[in-house]
Amino acid sequence: MTNSTSLPTPDEARxxxxxxxxxxxxxxxxxxxxxxAVLLALGSTLSLGTLAMGLTSGTNYLIAxxxxxxxxxxxxxxxxxxxxxxxxxxxRRWGLYMGVIFAVYLVAMLVVSTSQGEALLASSLLALxxxxxxxxAATYEAKAARR
Amino acid sequence: xxxQHPRLRLSDTxxxxxxxxxxxxxxxxxxxxxxxxRDAVQVSDSTLSKQVSVLEAAGYVQVKKGFxxxxxxxxxxxxxxxxxxxxxHLTTLREIAAG
Numbered sequence: 001m002t003n004s005t006s007l008p009t010p011d012e013a014r015x016x017x018x019x020x021x022x023x024x025x026x027x028x029x030x031x032x033x034x035x036x037a038v039l040l041a042l043g044s045t046l047s048l049g050t051l052a053m054g055l056t057s058g059t060n061y062l063i064a065x066x067x068x069x070x071x072x073x074x075x076x077x078x079x080x081x082x083x084x085x086x087x088x089x090x091x092r093r094w095g096l097y098m099g100v101i102f103a104v105y106l107v108a109m110l111v112v113s114t115s116q117g118e119a120l121l122a123s124s125l126l127a128l129x130x131x132x133x134x135x136x137a138a139t140y141e142a143k144a145a146r147r
Numbered sequence: 148x149x150x151q152h153p154r155l156r157l158s159d160t161x162x163x164x165x166x167x168x169x170x171x172x173x174x175x176x177x178x179x180x181x182x183x184x185r186d187a188v189q190v191s192d193s194t195l196s197k198q199v200s201v202l203e204a205a206g207y208v209q210v211k212k213g214f215x216x217x218x219x220x221x222x223x224x225x226x227x228x229x230x231x232x233x234x235x236h237l238t239t240l241r242e243i244a245a246g
Contacts, residue, residue: 009243016240
């Protein structure tokens with residue numbers, strides 16, 4: 001209970017409610033953009049990495065795999081440094097995005113590691129699936145940041 | 148006994164302007180980094196720290212301190228008790244706003 005002598009009038013209460021809404025939106029919209037960057041970077045890395053590893057063999061395959069690992073390390077470092085604040089519900093959605101993307105990625109790695117550079121159709125479809133999932137998730141988060 | 152006037156149900160802890168803005172920002176988030184909260188509320192680090200302590204002592208905010216590499220990182224989130232108190236505070240403000 002408040003003992004304050006300056007208790008709000010109806011007009012002040014309306015202004016306070018509007019301020020609370022604006023502050024909440026402003027605080028979380030700025031915080032959401034690093035997640036969009038991480039999702040797009042992860043999607044392009046996993047998608048192009050899958051394609052490169054599915055279409056090559058021998059030394060070329062190993063170079064593609066190394067580049068993929070380096071990019072994943074860069075993305076994880078970026079995430080740790082900049083993805084610091086989370087809008088309501090983001091933690092649950094993030095777990096879902098990572099679960100689905102990495103489940104598809106696991107299938108992709110199983111296919112490309114045994115294909116000897118010959119799995120053109122499977123690699124292309126899996127790369128497309130990774131692209132669609134990550135762009136879909138990034139689009140949802142970008143829209144949520146603007147709400 | 149007559150019902151309390153809505154204005155008397157407002158929380159002193161949450162009605163203070165800086166704490167009101169802090170709680171509004173935290174209520175919209177699962178968690179906020181100290182720097183993001185400071186930027187949203189537009190106060191100095193020391194002012195924010197002082198008000199965080201008040202909200203933490205009231206049991207409304209949970210403070211988590213850690214490190215990313217060698218850099219200290221402080222993140223804040225509203226507790227369940229804080230969310231309940233904030234929701235009640237907003238309900239009271241809506242009653243006042245409705246006249």
